[in-house]
Amino acid sequence: MERIELDDSISASSSSQGLSQPSTQTTQYLRANTPNNATPITSSSGYPTLRIEKNNLRSVTLLEAKAKVKDIAISRERITLKDVLQESTFGRIFRGILVDEKDPNKEKHTFIKTVKDHASEIQVTRMLTESYKLRGLQHRNLLPITHMCTGEKPMVMLPYMNWGNLKLFLQQCKLVEANNPQAISQQDLVHMAIQIACGMSYLARREVIHKDLAARNCVTDDTLQVKITDNAFSRDLFPMDYHCLGDNENRPVRWMALQSLVNNEFSSASDVWAFGVTLWELMTLGQMPYVDIDPFEMATYLKDDYRIAQLINCPDELFAVMACCWALDPEERLKFQQLVQCLTELHTALGAYI
Structure with a gap:
């Protein structure tokens, strides 16, 4: 697998030392607006017909x-x-x-x-x-x-994928360093994000709502091909990613859009929200989002327009994509096909600096 080192000039938000380890989260969270120096991304009219699905809690034998x-x-x-x-x-x-x-x-x-x-x-x-x-x-x-x-x-x-669970793989990786041929580059991570967006775009066209998109529900192999899986066992294998908010159901609170948290409503737009968090997971190599926020306070934080802070080594253009996934109004979020296009353009731009 070819490894590529990036030039520091790709973004004003990149660190002066290039791409080292992702920065650790702090208690600082950002309002959901476009970061400095980023080109704003405008969505289309949104989802003309947004299919909303309630979580069906009926018992199945x-x-x-x-x-x-x-x-x-x-x-x-x-x-x-x-x-x-x-x-x-x-x-x-x-x-x-x-x-x-x-x-x-x-x-x-x-x-x-x-x-x-x-x-x-x-x-x-x-x-x-x-x-x-x-x-x-x-x-x-x-x-x-x-x-x-x-x-x-x-x-x-x-089907078998020889590097297995994406979240566990990310946590074992280090970003590109001069003497580490096994490191993963920022361009690699964007390429993985494109693949996830492609899979989710297909699901959206088929009117299938995943409801639990996250790095833990993807797998990868030694070519960095990524595939989205179901969420069977996720609650059990990654218990810290799920929380019960008094409704007797463990839910991936930190990945959920506000309408899913409050009204138990899911749609392609709520999957887009989760994709934004998954993109953040990729760039942090599997860190926990909103790690210092009480799960019971997540709905309040989102209503107040607070979102995860931009990482030091995350290009402004990439964070702008994340921010467009986290609009409170589902109609204002990008579609997955738009996300594929935005990320593909960014991937090409990253390659130009190699």
Whole structure:
């Protein structure tokens, strides 16, 4: 994988030492206006027909969940579990082997999500229902389930990506340094953001609302290809990213738009808000947004027009894109296709300084 070092002159907001480690958050938050020296980005008329969806909290039984995936159910004998990649209180994600149905000599690597023995029926059902959110959708930047074993201990299979979870990958990275060929550049990060925006643009065209877009719900490989996944196990694997605000449901409060927090309403525009936070995660290499804000105070902060502060090493143009994702009025946020265009232009500009 080619690594590229950026020139300091790409933005007036870049540090004088180039791209070192991202700065640590402080208690300073910014009002949601365009940063200094940035070219304002104006949205179009917004979403002509903005489909709003309420979170459906109706209980789904385990039998109903299994029935929805019976056409992709496979035999347990075709699956071999290998390494444990991630482990939580109630579940595990394995690297595994899936044997071809027609030719037993053919096999391929796969992600396998499964529950532990002590997991409750509710937890098993949640894993299944959240796993088929992207099922049947075909896009190079999506990672829908391919197979499922619906036995006593269900297993969910997804195509394998050898660097795994994007949030964990980012936290292991360092930005470009002269003697570190394994570092990741700012241009790499923008390229990853473009891919996420492309996948989300496809979902928006299909009128699919993700509701939990974040780095933790993406995966990547050694070519820095990025794919968006479902959020099965996210609450369990990343418990610090979710909070219960008194409604008996753990939610990704720091990634949620105001209408989602207050009215439990979701749309493509609320996914755009979450994308802005995901873009910030990329630039901070997996830091926690709003880390020093009480989750119970998030709605008040957003109503008062406070947003995450611009990082020292974040170009003004890139922060302007984030700011346009965080408009309080959903109609004023950019569409994903516009985000793809803005980020592609920025990616090209970054390359011009190499």
